[in-house]
Amino acid sequence: MQHTRNQDTLVGLFVAAGIAGLFFLAMHVSNLSSFSDEDSYIVTAKFENSGGLKVKSPVSAAGVKIGKVTSITFDPKTYKSVVELSINSKYNTLPDDTTASVFTAGLLGEQYVNLEPGGSDTYLKKGGEIEITQSAIILEKAIGQFLFKSAAEEKK
Amino acid sequence: MMDFIEGLGSSTRTSFNKLGRATFFLGQTVSGIMSVLLRPGLLLKQLYSVGVMSFLIITISGLFVGMVLGLQGYYTLSDFGAEETLGVMVAASLVRELGPVVSALLFAGRAGSALTAEIGLMKATEQLSGMEMMAIDPVKRIITPRFLAGLISMPLLAGLFSAVGIIGGQIVGSGLLGVDEGAYWSQMQASIDFYDDIVNGVIKSIVFGFVASWIALFEGYDAIPTSEGVSRATTRTVVNSAFSILGLDFILTALMFGDH
Numbered sequence: 001m002q003h004t005r006n007q008d009t010l011v012g013l014f015v016a017a018g019i020a021g022l023f024f025l026a027m028h029v030s031n032l033s034s035f036s037d038e039d040s041y042i043v044t045a046k047f048e049n050s051g052g053l054k055v056k057s058p059v060s061a062a063g064v065k066i067g068k069v070t071s072i073t074f075d076p077k078t079y080k081s082v083v084e085l086s087i088n089s090k091y092n093t094l095p096d097d098t099t100a101s102v103f104t105a106g107l108l109g110e111q112y113v114n115l116e117p118g119g120s121d122t123y124l125k126k127g128g129e130i131e132i133t134q135s136a137i138i139l140e141k142a143i144g145q146f147l148f149k150s151a152a153e154e155k156k
Numbered sequence: 157m158m159d160f161i162e163g164l165g166s167s168t169r170t171s172f173n174k175l176g177r178a179t180f181f182l183g184q185t186v187s188g189i190m191s192v193l194l195r196p197g198l199l200l201k202q203l204y205s206v207g208v209m210s211f212l213i214i215t216i217s218g219l220f221v222g223m224v225l226g227l228q229g230y231y232t233l234s235d236f237g238a239e240e241t242l243g244v245m246v247a248a249s250l251v252r253e254l255g256p257v258v259s260a261l262l263f264a265g266r267a268g269s270a271l272t273a274e275i276g277l278m279k280a281t282e283q284l285s286g287m288e289m290m291a292i293d294p295v296k297r298i299i300t301p302r303f304l305a306g307l308i309s310m311p312l313l314a315g316l317f318s319a320v321g322i323i324g325g326q327i328v329g330s331g332l333l334g335v336d337e338g339a340y341w342s343q344m345q346a347s348i349d350f351y352d353d354i355v356n357g358v359i360k361s362i363v364f365g366f367v368a369s370w371i372a373l374f375e376g377y378d379a380i381p382t383s384e385g386v387s388r389a390t391t392r393t394v395v396n397s398a399f400s401i402l403g404l405d406f407i408l409t410a411l412m413f414g415d416h
Binding site (some may be wrong): 004007008010011013014015017018019020021022024025026028029030056058065 | 197200201203204207208211247251309311312313315316317318319320322341344345346348349350353354358
């Protein structure tokens with residue numbers, strides 16, 4: 001039965017290699033290892049304009065990724081964009097006067113939520129709301145304002 | 157004109173007939189799964205000839221596809237000063253598309269054609285009817301183990317293809333062209349999602365494995381039992397598998413990645 005035993009070994013090696021490949025994809029290539037949803041808490045922030053922010057966009061503080069955006073909805077009463085942020089439970093000491101702003105990574109990079117901690121002694125709780133927000137900079141709007149301003153200056 | 161219409165009608169009839177036979181055949185094959193699982197030796201032997209024998213061609217092709225992606229991607233991305241996103245490009249294209257599709261095409265060429273030829277020859281030399289004479293169901297004994305082996309091997313092979321390709325892209329990207337290795341991996345990890353990208357890629361490869369094995373086995377089982385018939389069936393296997401894989405890939409991609 002030497003032949004079958006050899007075959008068994010080779011099949012075993014093949015299956016092990018295949019599973020190792022899939023495992024490598026899961027742990028090393030995707031973001032599975034960095035965050036799981038269980039150990040995180042959700043806070044909301046209302047923005048005048050959330051720009052090109054998307055679900056799964058990163059949430060970072062001081063340049064370190066600490067969570068992600070889980071949903072973006074439009075509030076028909078206040079006409080604001082309601083963004084739910086899921087933040088890793090490790091970082092549960094954010095003050096409740098934290099500022100949330102929508103920034104762009106680089107000139108053409110993706111947009112993300114930046115949290116700037118304030119000086120309050122009480123911390124943001126699960127389901128809490130970040131009250132101080134800063135909207136995304138809309139490039140078209142900024143260029144429009146700039147052109148308008150320079151045109152007005154020329155008239156003088 | 158009448159001839160044309162008549163020809164159209166008869167070809168419709170034969171193709172529906174073939175589809176019906178193929179579906180019936182699939183039902184018979186699937187119904188034998190339980191009895192094959194009780195005799196894992198049969199399955200193991202087929203895993204060897206279908207999976208292990210395709211291992212080398214899949215890993216070597218994966219390595220080269222990844223290296224070419226790294227090279228071509230680098231030239232295009234460096235025009236925009238975005239070499240750092242090379243990892244994202246290589247990983248996304250491999251995990252979502254090239255891994256499942258190219259490995260399925262190679263699988264159809266390497267393993268599928270061999271299956272068709274093997275079963276066609278068994279039919280031509282009347283081994284299948286011989287089994288029936290001995291009251292052994294040839295579908296359960298011969299077809300089902302091969303079908304299951306294809307179904308199991310395909311996602312493993314596709315995963316290997318993608319993994320080896322991503323490493324190949326890294327070898328070329330950061331080894332040869334000077335992309336920062338940390339950026340290659342970290343940008344990749346930030347953009348590739350486990351459920352959206354990797355699980356969907358694995359689902360694709362399971363579907364392709366199902367279709368490629370089904371086509372290969374049915375063409376062999378349905379072959380005209382002459383040497384010419386077997387050679388034609390083998391050709392049909394490769395052509396039909398390639399069409400089905402590429403067509404299904406479009407549909408699956410539209411379903412999986414269509415909403416964003």
